[in-house]
Amino acid sequence: MTILAHPDTAQDGDREESAPTTRCRILAVAERSFREIGYQKTTVADIAKTLKMSPANVYRFFDSKKAINEAVVERVTGEIEALIARIADVAGLPAEARLRQAIEALHRDTVARWDGYPRIHEMIEAAMGESWGVCRHHIDRIGAVFERIVRDGVRTGEFEAEDPAVAARCVQAAITRHTHPLLVGQLPQVPEPTLDQVIAFVLRGLRPAR
Amino acid sequence: MTILAHPDTAQDGDREESAPTTRCRILAVAERSFREIGYQKTTVADIAKTLKMSPANVYRFFDSKKAINEAVVERVTGEIEALIARIADVAGLPAEARLRQAIEALHRDTVARWDGYPRIHEMIEAAMGESWGVCRHHIDRIGAVFERIVRDGVRTGEFEAEDPAVAARCVQAAITRHTHPLLVGQLPQVPEPTLDQVIAFVLRGLRPAR
DSSP states (O other): OOOOOOTTTOOGGGSSSOHHHHHHHHHHHHHHHHHHTOTTTOOHHHHHHHTTOOHHHHHHHOSSHHHHHHHHHHHHHHHHHHHHHHHHTOTTOOHHHHHHHHHHHHHHHHHHHHTTOTTHHHHHHHHHHHOHHHHHHHHHHHHHHHHHHHHHHHHHTSOOOSSHHHHHHHHHHHTHHHHOTTTGGGGGGSOOSOHHHHHHHHHHHHSOOO | OOOOOOTTTOOGGGSSSOHHHHHHHHHHHHHHHHHHTOTTTOOHHHHHHHTTOOHHHHHHHOSSHHHHHHHHHHHHHHHHHHHHHHHHTOTTOOHHHHHHHHHHHHHHHHHHHHTTOTTHHHHHHHHHHHOHHHHHHHHHHHHHHHHHHHHHHHHHTSOOOSSHHHHHHHHHHHTHHHHOTTTGGGGGGSOOSOHHHHHHHHHHHHSOOO
């Protein structure tokens, strides 16, 4: 005998799992939909339907599509920050090598994550417009990782920077075209500067005067 | 006695002026509409109506909204390139001062042109997506102006650059956050690096090693 949930109160997905699992599944489905269908055309009802949940159950976790997007962006940016922080903290590697690897990883991750999804810009723009705090937080945390590497380099004499925090922010600005999700799509059509050329330029700007 | 044009063949604006003037008026109205109403919601019929023209007359000049946008972007980018080229060619000014002024002018122009029009990103994105050639051409021409300044500086010994073309492209990439129409809107909320800090960093990357 099969027991069916009452359709008005709960659908299949509504109470079979723990809250953190449900939250994760909502975010995974939302991210895929924002990527493939686009942020504009995705509705909370679509997300619920894919999960065989009632929209009301999705709203128990997130009070709006905007809140879902913020959580998606927080998850994605958190993964990226963890990746970069691991590289920054590798022991025994010169600061220059770590800075280079961190920049390359950031670039590769951005390209791999967004390439081939032309509608992804909608999600990024929604985040930049409605949820700037989340984006700003990400910029600050990546800047802080770069700053750690620059400070290490200044301490060992590899780098010279009057203000390591400002220098790190300038490095971050210099790689925007290679790491901003709204811009990397056009990179193959603007062949220069390559990321290698930008890294060499940035390292030149950090090297001691004599 | 008033002579009325036959409504099926021509409206008021259809044949009162020379073709270049009509072309210009179409572009001016289109640009204002893309800026204020947004590229998505603007139709060729709206543009014609504002000009008291038949849509057919607009189509005599531009075969699609995309073609109108390309012409708008070409006009805007042409103005910006002329502005930067004038600064690059000022006689008697050191290369460093000209590079600084060109960057500052590019930044100021971008902010003044797009600030306060949240829908402008639609037009920029349409250009980046459907008419990349026009954007690419603009990037190339600004890069060429920067390259001219860098070459001057290398010749006078102010700058040092293994490949001035690559160095100029790296300078251009480094100021993306301060000069890209899709990004300048967020600048007030990412206070660092300031444009001055980026310019100082870039000049450090160009200065001779000893």
